[in-house]
Amino acid sequence: MTKPDFSKMTRQELRAYILAHREDDEAIEALIQRGNPNSPKYPFPQTEEDFQEMEEILKRKLGSSEEAV
Secondary structure (H helix, E strand, O other): OOOOOHHHOOHHHHHHHHHHOOOOHHHHHHHHHHOOOOOOOOOOOOOHHHHHHHHHHHHHHHOOOHHHO
């Protein structure tokens, strides 16, 4: 069987292919490498205040408390 060119597939097509071919690790890796285009983008922290803000964002996202850090 010839594998499709994952780089030419849309994200939706690739997801459908993976659901039909769950054993295809190469296809899964291709989807992971693409990332989620709807994910928010955060700039790399430059100052101490930026690092603190990023820490707060990560705590909220991970659901961790002050004691866990």
